[in-house]
Amino acid sequence: MNKLLSRYLNRDLSWIEFNRRVLEEAQDPDNPLLERAKFLAIFAGNLDEFMSVRVAGIQDQMKAGYTKKDFTGYTPAGLWKRILKRTAHMVADQYKTYRDVMRGLSRAGICLRTLGELTAAQTKAIDDYFREIVFPVLTPMAVDQSRPFPLLHSKELYLSVLLRREDDPPEEEPYFAIVQVPSILQRLVAVPGRANSRKAEFVFLEDLIERHIGTLFNGYTTAGVHPFRLTRNADLTLNEEGAEDLLEEIEKELRRRRWGMPVRLEYARGMHPYALRMLKEELELGENTIEIEGPLDLGFLMRFAGSLQGYESLRFERMEPVYPREVEEADDLFALLRERDVLVYHPYESFEAVDDFVMEAAYDPDVLAIKMTLYRVSGQSALIQALAKAGESGKQVTVVVELKARFDEERNIAWARQLEKAGCHVVYGLVGLKTHAKITLVVRREQHTLRRYVHVGTGNYNGNTAKLYTDIGLFTSHPVIGADASALFNEVTGYSSPYEWKAFGVAPNDLKQKLFGLIDREIGYAKEGRPAHIIAKMNSLSNQEMIDKLYEASQAGVRIELIVRGVCCLRPGVPGLSEHIRVISIVDRFLEHSRIIYFRGGGAEDVYLSSADWMTRNLTRRIELMCPVFDAGLRGMLVGILRLNLSDNRKARELQPGGNYERVQDETAPPIRSQFEAQRIESWKG
Structure with a gap:
């Protein structure tokens, strides 16, 4: 082996290579343009999470004075420098790709305009939109001796605003204020079309706010308006041993997450030096600041590409998941599973088969118990409704809800409370361990005996991601798997001694x-x-x-x-x-x-x-x-x-x-x- 090469590749540098492969899909001219735009959004979201979790952890190690090398040969400080260098290069490639994709979309009739490119009629229309919709939502936040620096939320877009009075001497420092670009509104504002044109035209919300910034600061002149964005440490720090109620402890930590230490500052090219200095000093940021040539946070492209009506030629050909043939042909799913096991491959086969399995169990009078693990669940989940129905009907329903599923904690807390109200037993797993297994157990009474039916999956019980992720699900009534499934739930919910697994x-x-x-x-x-x-x-x-x-x-x-x-x-x-x-x-x-x-x-x-x-x-x-x-x-x-x-x-x-x-x-x-x-x-x- 080459002595210059370590036996191992570094985890974080390997992750950067993965995100580079995502960016390559945005760069691939064989992918449809709107799909390329989505890959740019995925790249941006991936990098956000990497910064708020992995890079934040490296920062914590450096602040604690940790200098030991990991098994791949990197100290935290050495890895930090390598990460900053590689991500900076990738972000430059990201925005080069963005400009290429936008040129392609413009040729296809989807145009992002500057305000100066609009006609008089279009300008009047967006000005009306600002007065009627945007202005009432905005809140200017001044920063001075009587008003401290405001809490800046992670991954939200803001405008730094420098202001002067007419009689201020030129050498005096400007006044500083911040305006949040409201994420509740569409980032791209649709502009009425021009006469005899089929082009769809849009302007950025932040550009529209900048145009009317004076309406927020009467009596001042604007010396500079510049977008910026902050990423904070988003990792939860839980004391599970000392938490009397894990659910309440996580709710507290979610509130603290808003105050997580700053990790990265992104700002628009050309930001006024005074505004940049103010942000760096207040946020106590070191090297991890990056100047962006283009709109900050390309995550908006996912929502934009998905909401555009028409333009099917700019998307992947629509794929409808097929309902599994063997399940569709069966009059009784439990009878089918007594005969043979069934495999389902998502997203090519529909996740509705999983929903129907739980739904059938919920309504079957011979089903005595349903036990299930939930890690990440979709918004309007049929599974949640089925479990609630089963609980209300008197069945023994046990749900192991993982409250610590990163970035899904709030949603999982909501489902946990809903299930408890329906009479389900909700368990939050074991102290110190996330419950990541994906398994459902149905116990059914059949001819004076009990039979277990099991679904085991490689992915979450989430109907939305099942349309976007490739995952496998196995339905079985194999007695050995059923016995192991019962033992697994007993270990998670009770005090069972270690079990000798027969299959698992x-x-x-x-x-x-x-x-x-x-x-x-x-x-x-x-x-x-x-x-x-x-x-x-x-x-x-x-x-x-x-x-x-x-x-x-x-x-x-x-x-x-x-x-x-x-x-x-x-x-x-x-x-x-x-x-x-x-x-x-x-x-x-x-x-x-x-x-x-x-x-x-x-x-x-x-x-x-x-x-x-x-x-x-x-x-x-x-x-x-x-x-x-x-x-x-x-x-x-x-x-x-x-x-x-x-x-x-x-x-x-x-x-x-x-x-x-x-x-x-x-x-x-x-x-x-x-x-x-x-x-x-x-x-x-x-």
Whole structure:
């Protein structure tokens, strides 16, 4: 191995490479223009979260004087500098891409105008809009000796305003004020069309406010108006042991989040030096300030691209999820599951099958109990309504709600209260552990006995994200899986002693050891000269022990193929270390989210579904679940999905030993875009 290379890639730098792949989709001219705009918004949102959580954590380490290197060889200060340099370059590319996309949209008839480009009639229309809609919402906030610097909310857009009186001497410092650009209003204001023109025209809300800024500060002249945006530390710090009521403790922390330490300041190019100095001093920001050439916060593009009527040629072809054929043809879902297991692949197959499973259980008089984990739930969730209905009808309904699902805490608190009012037992998991497993258990009375029906998924019970994420769901009435499911809920809700799992691998106490045992089995086969092969698909791989175990397997001759969408700290293709390991990442229309693990098993193939990525937090600090697929036909489907991903030569990038990613290109092979191929159900379901 090259001595200059560490055995491991750094997690945060690997994440930056992932977001670079998202940006590449915005740059890809083969993607429709409005989809490219959405990728720009996704890139911006990803970077916001990275700054507010990961970079904020590095800042905390630096302030605490922490200088120890991590297992990839970086001190917090060294990593901080590398991150700032790389993200600055990426943001420059982001805005270059933005300008390219906007030029394309303008040619297609969607135009973002400056105020000076409007006709007199258009100007009058937007001025009327300001007076009637915008002005009543605005609140000017002056900063002086009697009025302290206001609380600036994270990721909101503001205008810094410099003001002078007519008789102020030129050398005197200007007055300073702040105006929030109201996020409740559309960021892009539609302008009435011109005569004989079909073009859709828009102006930025902040430009409109700047035009009328004098109406907020009578008696002053404006010396400068400049947009800026602050990102704060958004990580929750909970004392679960000392919290009498975890729900109340989280509500308190959510309020404190508004006061999180500043992490990053974005400001428009050309900001007045006095305004910039004021912001830096008040916010106590160091190097993490970035000058933006263009509109701040391109997240608005997601809402904008989604709300435009028409322009279907500028979008991906509409895809309607197919309701699973076997479920649709069954008169009784429980009778179907007594005969055989069912696999559902989202978003190509509809999440309504999951809704219907819970709904049928809620209304079935023979169902005695429903138990379910909820991590992130959609707004108007049919699942919540079904669970509430079951609770109101007297069924034993137990819901494990994860209150600590980052950025979904408030929504989950609301659902928890709603379910409690309906008579459901709501449990907030175990102290110190997030409940990330995705599982539903239905207990049904049948002919003087009880039968368990289980749904295990790789993704959240969220009908909205199920249209955007690729995930797998397994419906089964297998008695071994049912027994393990009961034991899992007993451990989470009660005081059960450790259980000897028959089928599941469960973190934090069992999953990593089970995975190591399966990898060791492949190592043994390889040493015997027998075929040994591992394919694993996940979001992230960063646990050092797991990476070392995969290196050991590679050195023994095990063929390893990894499909890792995001962070990967393993360095593949290094002679003597990882030459038998290949890593690809697929970034395309849908977010690759499913976790599927395949072991050749000496010829008897084993396939598992899992909620867990191979990260330290998933393996040691969360309740996670790995479930075997016993049905040979369904195992074949899952292997087909894995092989389809591995054959992708349009949207797959392969991780190189140096840590960069290169597009998979094979001009001799027919073009395969795995997500588009998966829309043909027969390509993986036979």
